Amino acid sequence: MNKLLIYLRQALHMMREERLFSAIYIAGTALAIAFTMVIAVVYYAKLADIEPEVNRSRTVYVLPMSETPKNGAELKEEKNYFLSDEVKEWFYPLKSVEVVSANLRLEEWHSDKINIWNKENKDFKPIPVATKMVDENFFRVYHFQFVYGHPFTKEEKNLNICIISRDISEKLFGKGVDPVGKMLNLGGEFRIVGVTEPTSSIAEQSFAQLFVYIGEDEARDMITIVLKEGCSVADLEKELEEVAHKRSVSSKDMNYSFENRVLPHAQLQMSGGRTLSSWKDILISLFPQVFVLLLVPALNLSGLVAARMKRRLPEMGVRKAFGAKRKELMHQVIMENLVLTLCGGIVGLFITWLLLYVFRSWVFFAIGSQFTMMSEPTIEGEMLFSPFIFLIAFAVCLIVNMMAAIIPAWLSLRHPIVESMNQKK
Amino acid sequence: METIIKLTNINKVYRTEEIETQALENVNIEVEKGEFLSVMGPSGCGKSTLLNIMGLLDEPTSGEIELCGTKIDSTLSDNRLAEFRNKTLGFVFQSFHLISSLNVLDNVQLPLLYRGVGYSERMKRAKEVIERVGLSHRMKHTPVQLSGGQCQRVAIARAIIGNPEIILADEPTGNLDSKMGADILGLLKQLNEEDGRTIVMVTHNEQQAQQTSRIIKFLDGRQIM
Numbered sequence: 001m002n003k004l005l006i007y008l009r010q011a012l013h014m015m016r017e018e019r020l021f022s023a024i025y026i027a028g029t030a031l032a033i034a035f036t037m038v039i040a041v042v043y044y045a046k047l048a049d050i051e052p053e054v055n056r057s058r059t060v061y062v063l064p065m066s067e068t069p070k071n072g073a074e075l076k077e078e079k080n081y082f083l084s085d086e087v088k089e090w091f092y093p094l095k096s097v098e099v100v101s102a103n104l105r106l107e108e109w110h111s112d113k114i115n116i117w118n119k120e121n122k123d124f125k126p127i128p129v130a131t132k133m134v135d136e137n138f139f140r141v142y143h144f145q146f147v148y149g150h151p152f153t154k155e156e157k158n159l160n161i162c163i164i165s166r167d168i169s170e171k172l173f174g175k176g177v178d179p180v181g182k183m184l185n186l187g188g189e190f191r192i193v194g195v196t197e198p199t200s201s202i203a204e205q206s207f208a209q210l211f212v213y214i215g216e217d218e219a220r221d222m223i224t225i226v227l228k229e230g231c232s233v234a235d236l237e238k239e240l241e242e243v244a245h246k247r248s249v250s251s252k253d254m255n256y257s258f259e260n261r262v263l264p265h266a267q268l269q270m271s272g273g274r275t276l277s278s279w280k281d282i283l284i285s286l287f288p289q290v291f292v293l294l295l296v297p298a299l300n301l302s303g304l305v306a307a308r309m310k311r312r313l314p315e316m317g318v319r320k321a322f323g324a325k326r327k328e329l330m331h332q333v334i335m336e337n338l339v340l341t342l343c344g345g346i347v348g349l350f351i352t353w354l355l356l357y358v359f360r361s362w363v364f365f366a367i368g369s370q371f372t373m374m375s376e377p378t379i380e381g382e383m384l385f386s387p388f389i390f391l392i393a394f395a396v397c398l399i400v401n402m403m404a405a406i407i408p409a410w411l412s413l414r415h416p417i418v419e420s421m422n423q424k425k
Numbered sequence: 426m427e428t429i430i431k432l433t434n435i436n437k438v439y440r441t442e443e444i445e446t447q448a449l450e451n452v453n454i455e456v457e458k459g460e461f462l463s464v465m466g467p468s469g470c471g472k473s474t475l476l477n478i479m480g481l482l483d484e485p486t487s488g489e490i491e492l493c494g495t496k497i498d499s500t501l502s503d504n505r506l507a508e509f510r511n512k513t514l515g516f517v518f519q520s521f522h523l524i525s526s527l528n529v530l531d532n533v534q535l536p537l538l539y540r541g542v543g544y545s546e547r548m549k550r551a552k553e554v555i556e557r558v559g560l561s562h563r564m565k566h567t568p569v570q571l572s573g574g575q576c577q578r579v580a581i582a583r584a585i586i587g588n589p590e591i592i593l594a595d596e597p598t599g600n601l602d603s604k605m606g607a608d609i610l611g612l613l614k615q616l617n618e619e620d621g622r623t624i625v626m627v628t629h630n631e632q633q634a635q636q637t638s639r640i641i642k643f644l645d646g647r648q649i650m
Contacts, residue, residue, distance in 0.1 A: 010526055010527065013526045013527075014526055017525075314522065315525075315526075317522075318523075318524060320507065321480070321482055321510065321516055322535050323507050323508065323511025323536055323539035324507065324539045325503070325504050325507045325539070327504075416483065417482045417483070418477050418482050418483045421518075
């Protein structure tokens with residue numbers, strides 16, 4: 001403990017004495033940590049169980065099954081949607097499933113082509129909104145907070161009803177006004193049944209500003225499933241292959257399959273694996289890539305440390321002359337680098353927050369969020385302040401920094417004492 | 426009298442790809458406990474090499490070393506040698522070799538730090554030896570804030586804090602003016618006479634060497650007297 005305190009004091013003294021070295025070291029570490037943290041925050045925001053996508057770790061998306069003609073002929077056009085009855089027949093009875101929601105994500109509904117009017121105010125300029133057509137189970141898969149009204153219910157089936165987010169409600173009707181029961185013009189007329197708190201467009205599977213209740217006759221292009229606790233993607237795939245097999249047997253012309261049509265959340269979002277992976281597993285699996293990317297600053301850092309150790313050879317020689325063991329000198333060097341890395345970590349944390357606050361649109365747009373150009377992505381506090389994220393980023397940089405520091409330090413400490421002491425400063 | 430340093434047939438050869446230099450040739454020295462020995466000779470004659478080998482800072486190419494009755498050979502690990510240096514030897518160098526990032530107090534207590542002595546004991550002993558070398562008012566100063574003579578006093582305090590039996594001083598007055606040099610020599614003599622410490626001092630200064638108990642002289646790596 002005594003030695004640690006002395007090493008600490010000396011590290012702080014060194015920081016003051018070698019300001020350029022310390023500044024470069026801290027800046028390099030801060031940028032590396034910021035870079036790692038931005039990646040971690042992006043992955044966290046895209047993959048972790050966060051509001052309203054609180055079931056991501058159990059969510060699986062199913063696309064329409066593939067079709068292959070039995071006579072070997074070439075398929076002219078594949079059916080790329082589900083009908084309402086098919087959803088009930090194929091998916092509702094599945095044993096591995098807790099909730100099934102069938103929705104429409106057609107491209108035009110994602111774009112800015114949908115305009116809504118406040119029907120009561122004819123002079124109102126139409127505004128573009130991100131829209132989804134969803135069923136009543138959508139609000140069981142995703143947890144939205146309702147400011148007014150309620151989610152869709154089965155009883156409202158086939159009615160022209162919709163739910164809007166609070167920001168759109170305020171634009172259309174003003175602040176503090178309950179719009180439930182009012183009519184919206186979306187080409188046709190739709191009654192508002194609920195108002196949700198706005199969500200971040202980063203949660204793009206659930207994000208919309210206008211939810212239209214999908215009619216019985218509408219086609220669905222994706223099934224969203226929340227698996228039961230303890231059930232795996234393989235369980236679901238097995239059940240779905242049975243469904244496909246039955247359909248193939250009863251068909252004269254076609255073979256059907258769900259192969260490659262079942263996508264866990266991570267795979268859909270970030271090309272993750274075929275199994276249910278938590279964002280932590282995925283983040284950990286990214287370690288090799290992050291390490292390679294951090295190698296360049298690490299090598300630079302290593303060069304800096306090597307040059308510094310060369311300058312400090314006489315000091316190390318003196319310490320050895322008075323009884324210091326190589327292990328003890330390594331501890332000292334490690335402590336000095338720890339102090340600098342810790343300073344870099346704190347600076348890096350602030351840089352990350354600044355980057356994610358100022359450039360969040362660009363960061364998330366760069367990784368393919370669809371709605372970021374329409375709605376500024378919000379980054380919740382839990383994303384930025386997650387101790388796990390900081391610890392991961394800090395641990396990665398700490399390991400890289402320590403390797404960058406320890407190797408030149410170790411090599412330098414192998415110099416004979418007399419040679420070290422006579423080294424010109 | 427008890428022999429505290431015994432060097433037998435010590436040879437030191439420095440080899441590079443092109444050249445081989447014999448720094449020490451068949452050196453045989455015995456130093457008695459409590460002796461103050463001066464080693465003299467022209468530059469490059471091997472005095473410092475001899476002191477480094479005596480101080481276990483360098484290895485001889487061949488020959489035997491015995492310090493305080495312990496035979497030092499290649500079977501001793503680096504850690505064991507470090508412990509031995511820490512407990513038995515104290516060094517004073519011509520260019521002081523103080524650590525610029527540490528203040529006087531921290532520089533002086535360095536040997537005790539590596540001996541694992543506790544904080545309060547280290548502080549107590551450091552203050553005692555600093556007082557003894559007359560620098561009580563400079564404890565919090567760093568080496569750059571001290572004169573050459575003061576730096577050498579700090580170096581002497583560091584050399585004696587661990588209570589070593591042997592002090593090896595490599596031209597301790599070489600970088601000092603004559604008055605400061607005399608002060609430092611006086612301090613070393615005091616340590617020898619009052620504490621009974623064995624001191625081996627390399628020096629160019631005949632006048633100072635005359636004040637020690639014995640002088641040996643070197644020329645071209647060989648002991649000539």
